[in-house]
Amino acid sequence: xxxxxxxxxxxxxxxxxxxxxxxxxxxxxxxxxxxxxxxxxxxxxxxxxxxxxxxxxxxxxxxxxxxxxxxxxxxxxxxxxxxxxxxxxxxxxxxxxxxxxxxxxxxxxxxxxxxxxxxxxxxxxxxxxxxxxxxxxxxxxxxxxxxxxxxxxxxxxxxxxxxxxxxxxxxxxxxxxxxxxxxxxxxxxxxxxxxxxxxxxxxxxxxxxxxxxxxxxxxxxxxxxxxxxxxxxxxxxxxxxxxxxxxxxxxxxxxxxxxxxxxxxxxxxxxxxxxxxxxxxxxxxxxxxxxxxxxxxxxxxxxxxxxxxxxxxxxxxxxxxxxxxxxxxxxxxxxxxxxxxxxxxxxxxxxxxxxxxxxxxxxxxxxxxxxxxxxxxxxxxxxxxxxxxxxxxxxxxxxxxxxxxxxxxxxxxxxxxxxxxxxxxxxxxxxxxxxxxxxxxxxxxxxxxxxxxxxxxxxxxxxxxxxxxxxxxxxxxxxxxxxxxxxxxxxxxxxxxxxxxxxxxxxxxxxxxxxxxxxxxxxxxxxxxxxxxxxxxxxxxxxxxxxxxxxxxxxxxxxxxxxxxxxxxxxxxxxxxxxxxxxxxxxxxxxxxxxxxxxxxxxxxxxxxxxxxxxxxxxxxxxxxxxxxxxxxxxxxxxxxxxxxxxxxxxxxxxxxxxxxxxxxxxxxxxxxxxxxxxxxxxxxxxxxxxxxxxxxxxxxxxxxxxxxxxxxxxxxxxxxxxxx
Ligand code: FBP
Numbered sequence: 001x002x003x004x005x006x007x008x009x010x011x012x013x014x015x016x017x018x019x020x021x022x023x024x025x026x027x028x029x030x031x032x033x034x035x036x037x038x039x040x041x042x043x044x045x046x047x048x049x050x051x052x053x054x055x056x057x058x059x060x061x062x063x064x065x066x067x068x069x070x071x072x073x074x075x076x077x078x079x080x081x082x083x084x085x086x087x088x089x090x091x092x093x094x095x096x097x098x099x100x101x102x103x104x105x106x107x108x109x110x111x112x113x114x115x116x117x118x119x120x121x122x123x124x125x126x127x128x129x130x131x132x133x134x135x136x137x138x139x140x141x142x143x144x145x146x147x148x149x150x151x152x153x154x155x156x157x158x159x160x161x162x163x164x165x166x167x168x169x170x171x172x173x174x175x176x177x178x179x180x181x182x183x184x185x186x187x188x189x190x191x192x193x194x195x196x197x198x199x200x201x202x203x204x205x206x207x208x209x210x211x212x213x214x215x216x217x218x219x220x221x222x223x224x225x226x227x228x229x230x231x232x233x234x235x236x237x238x239x240x241x242x243x244x245x246x247x248x249x250x251x252x253x254x255x256x257x258x259x260x261x262x263x264x265x266x267x268x269x270x271x272x273x274x275x276x277x278x279x280x281x282x283x284x285x286x287x288x289x290x291x292x293x294x295x296x297x298x299x300x301x302x303x304x305x306x307x308x309x310x311x312x313x314x315x316x317x318x319x320x321x322x323x324x325x326x327x328x329x330x331x332x333x334x335x336x337x338x339x340x341x342x343x344x345x346x347x348x349x350x351x352x353x354x355x356x357x358x359x360x361x362x363x364x365x366x367x368x369x370x371x372x373x374x375x376x377x378x379x380x381x382x383x384x385x386x387x388x389x390x391x392x393x394x395x396x397x398x399x400x401x402x403x404x405x406x407x408x409x410x411x412x413x414x415x416x417x418x419x420x421x422x423x424x425x426x427x428x429x430x431x432x433x434x435x436x437x438x439x440x441x442x443x444x445x446x447x448x449x450x451x452x453x454x455x456x457x458x459x460x461x462x463x464x465x466x467x468x469x470x471x472x473x474x475x476x477x478x479x480x481x482x483x484x485x486x487x488x489x490x491x492x493x494x495x496x497x498x499x500x501x502x503x504x505x506x507x508x509x510x511x512x513x514x515x516x517x518x519x520x521x522x523x524x525x526x527x528x529x530x531x532x533x534x535x536x537x538x539x540x541x542x543x544x545x546x547x548x549x550x551x552x553x554x555x556x557x558x559x560x561x562x563x564x565x566x567x568x569x570x571x572x573x574x575x576x577x578x579x580x581x582x583x584x585x586x587x588x589x590x591x592x593x594x595x596x597x598x599x600x601x602x603x604x605x606x607x608x609x610x611x612x613x614x615x616x617x618x619x620x621x622x623x624x625x626x627x628x629x630x631x632x633x634x635x636x637x638x639x640x641x642x643x644x645x646x647x648x649x650x651x652x653x654x655x656x657x658x659x660x661x662x663x664x665x666x667x668x669x670x671x672x673x674x675x676x677x678x679x680x681x682x683x684x685x686x687x688x689x690x691x692x693x694x695x696x697x698x699x700x701x702x703x704x705x706x707x708x709x710x711x712x713x714x715x716x717x718x719x720x721x722x723x724x725x
Contacts, residue, residue: 058184058599061704063138063609066630066640069146069617071107073118076621076644079104082260084649089662094232096239097625100646102266105617118620119150122217125210126174127159127166128193129223129230133250133272134600135608137182137190139222142612144179150620157214162194163230166219167203169210184704186275186599195470198230204237211243218244218619224251224270225664226474228627232647232664235625244624246615247647252276252596254310254713257667258629258645266645267629269310271611272596274603274713276304277311279595281318281699284380287589288319288696291378297587298368298379302483304592305384306474308668310715312384316679317714318699320686322379323367326676327390328669330355354392361489368490369497370689372582375506375540380696383486385477385592397454397465398475399655400445404433405469406659407445417468423459426466430454461485474656483588494584501548504580506540507531508691512576519572526573529560539691543580553577602704603712607633614642634716674722675715 038044068074078101091098111118124147128136140158147154156174159165172178172191182190198207211219219238221231231247238245249256254273258266280303287299301321305311309327316324335352342349355363364381371379388394408416420426434451437444454462464480497503516523527534531541547553550569557563557573569577600608607630614628626644633640651662669676688694699710710717 058704059180061184061605063184063602063606064637065613066610066642067638068105068107068642069610069613071109073110074105074107074617074620075111075118076103076617076623077106078102079643082264082266083262084646085261086649087652087662089653090648090651093662094236094625094648094651097232097235097646098648100623100625100648102260102646103618103621103623103626103644105614105621105642105644121151122147122154122619123157123215124154124218124220124619125157125159125166125171125214125216126191126220126222127163128188128191128250129162129221129227130193130195130251131224132186132188132193132596133252133270134186134275134596134598135271135604136188136193136222136250137179137185138600138605138608139220139248139250139271139612139615140174140190141179141183142609143220143615144174144176144612146613146616148176150616157216158191161192162196163198163207163221163227164194164196165191166198166210167196167206169213171214184600184605187597197226198234204234207234208238208241208243211238212241216243218246218624220246220248220615222248222250224249224253225256225666228256228647229651229663231627232625232651235647239624244619244622246618246623246644247627248611248615249627249629252311253305253308254314254715255305255308255666255668256664258627258650265634266631266643267627268633268716268719269713271604271608272600273310273314274607275598275600275702276595277314277318277713278601278699278702278710279598280304280311280591281315282701283589283591283594284315284321284382285319285696285698288321288380288694289698291380292694292696295376295378296583297585298381299587299589300483300487301380301382301589301591302385303382304595305386306477307386307389307666309384309386309390310667310669312382313669313675313679314713314715315382316683316686317675317718318697318710319380319382320682320695320697321382322371322687322694323364324382324679324683324686325360325364325384325387326669326671326679327384327387329671329676329680330360330387331390332671333359335359354390356393357391357486357489360387360391361486361493364486364490365493365497365503367687367689368494368584369503371687372503373506373540373542374689374691375508376688376694377505377582377584379694383483385480385482385590387482388477388480388485389475393453394465397450400450401465402469402475402655403445404430423463423466427455427462458485458488483590487586487588491584491586494582498582499548501543501545503582504543505582506542506691507576507580509539509541512541515572515576519570521570521572526557526562529557529562530573530576543577547577550574550577598702600704601702603710605704606637610640610642614644617642618644633712634720637711673719674725675718677722678718 080101082102144156147156157171158174159171165171221227228247231245235245249267249270250272251270252272254269256270260266284301291297291299303311303315312324313326331354333355338349338352405416420429430446431451433444433446434448438448467476467479470476494503513523530543532544533542547556554569558565610630611628618626618628623644625647627647629643629645631641631643650664652665653660654663686695
């Protein structure tokens with residue numbers, strides 16, 4: 001017998017019972033024929049068909065066109081008024097595209113003659129890169145329609161499963177039938193996506209080979225900050241081949257936002273953001289309805305947003321959850337008290353800048369305790385998945401571990417994660433690094449102090465921090481249970497507050513009076529002894545802090561002379577005390593992949609379709625190294641203005657895979673922005689730590705008609721209103 005394989009009698013028993021179960025599930029022949037005829041019934045067929053009326057309506061929706069695309073011909077017109085602060089490194093590495101201007105798009109009558117006919121036949125390749133974002137299919141649809149309208153012989157190729165499809169020359173030709181099957185639908189299902197990066201001379205060479213073999217005039221990269229960075233480098237690489245490369249700003253994270261040097265907004269948000277935020281918001285508002293009905297759970301909602309907290313902020317504005325954490329605010333926090341104390345001692349307390357994990361957990365506890373005092377032992381918490389990166393001590397770990405992993409991969413034949421597959425092996429490697437540094441008295445990224453601090457973290461969190469980086473060297477926040485880490489600390493601290501007697505559920509005064517009177521007890525005698533605010537006019541009563549158990553309850557009542565030592569605590573009083581003991585129960589939720597795959601809102605349907613048309617105008621106008629964008633997204637649709645933004649001037653240096661690289665800058669939440677200031681002014685109200693109704697908002701489900709949903713993200717609306725003031 002082979003060791004390790006269970007073939008004994010017990011195994012046989014398990015197998016037979018499984019077989020019996022399948023026998024029941026698999027219909028007998030007689031049942032199968034019955035099912036067969038039932039399945040052929042036209043109503044059954046209709047009810048179970050993949051094509052349903054909601055889908056048909058969606059496929060038939062025609063997004064409106066920006067005014068300029070109503071003309072039969074478009075041309076580009078440089079907008080030299082927009083200038084950028086250019087990084088010298090970008091100037092050096094991207095010389096042929098660094099001086100690109102912002103391009104405006106103008107409509108007009110068809111030109112009569114031109115050196116390069118505007119309606120020439122084009123071969124264009126398109127690729128999705130990174131995570132899906134609602135609206136991607138409409139970029140393809142917009143581009144396909146514009147190509148076909150201008151020259152029916154033009155061809156559009158879709159590279160399969162992301163940039164890997166370019167490297168492998170794995171593509172399909174996109175037909176009208178295909179486009180029509182995906183109009184206004186979410187996901188990137190038509191051609192798929194992937195996270196491969198074209199970042200080495202060898203990969204650039206392979207990309208060039210593919211483009212040449214398909215005789216491409218242009219390559220379109222629909223992606224986030226890293227992918228648009230890639231687009232710029234490819235544009236430079238393929239410049240002399242005459243192959244144009246155009247980027248499209250995609251990511252639900254909403255962190256591609258572009259301003260010129262004079263702070264004028266050129267691109268307010270990437271596509272997909274609105275839909276994802278609205279999808280999360282609809283689901284989270286359902287949780288608000290749930291928890292305020294059953295009044296027993298705190299729903300903890302982690303929402304996607306790898307780095308920036310835009311999605312969390314938009315969700316907060318959409319739903320008004322009781323507590324929302326915004327990473328950028330947490331990083332910006334300054335503990336004045338600690339700074340002053342250190343100053344008085346003639347030193348500097350660097351830990352006073354930014355919040356620690358513990359500090360964040362205390363903030364949450366404060367909200368929970370205050371709501372409990374108002375009788376609300378339930379609520380909704382929203383936190384961004386990238387929160388940990390904004391927390392001092394964690395950020396340091398992430399940067400150090402990124403460097404260690406990147407260095408290891410560069411100097412060894414096999415990579416860090418294959419060489420150290422288990423957590424113990426990884427920890428052992430780190431321990432050895434720290435020991436060597438100590439024994440040899442040399443500088444090391446990982447020292448004994450790091451190792452000690454790291455070892456007090458729970459194993460699941462250590463594992464999370466050591467998780468494999470993505471192909472861009474980014475830390476994969478979606479793989480870390482941020483909510484679990486924070487809520488673990490919250491639970492511990494609430495326990496302490498409960499023991500101190502400061503975390504109590506408020507008792508409704510009316511209920512107290514009724515319960516006492518029903519038991520024949522005088523509420524006026526027990527009240528002052530039991531509650532610390534009995535003599536106020538507050539509607540919720542708080543049990544004295546000294547009462548933390550039935551034993552201390554009795555001691556307090558005896559001390560206050562309400563009962564004698566020999567007496568038992570009356571049943572009604574014990575019941576009232578027990579009702580004040582909080583039971584902190586949580587339900588954790590992660591909102592990310594669901595919203596990423598959602599069918600797009602009217603905003604995203606329209607935005608992306610017009611982006612596709614913009615891409616065509618940029619190609620036809622001879623641009624390369626540009627990102628298609630729509631200016632004025634924050635305003636009404638009539639004011640939307642399609643433009644091309646040069647990518648190279650947007651680059652700056654950032655740490656990637658432990659090294660400084662030129663990349664497109666991610667836009668973080670600006671805590672001085674009107675949207676954030678509104679959030680910050682209203683969050684006290686949304687915490688609703690007062691008796692009475694909560695302030696939850698119901699944004700409703702996503703539609704595409706624009707009839708009953710916000711026309712655009714609330715963040716954009718508020719920022720625009722604030723700017724105009
Ligand atoms: P992109 O930046 O590629 O658009 O992806 C964003 C995102 O949806 C993040 O919000 C999330 O952290 C990440 O993708 C998850 O990535 P993965 O699909 O690799 O799990």
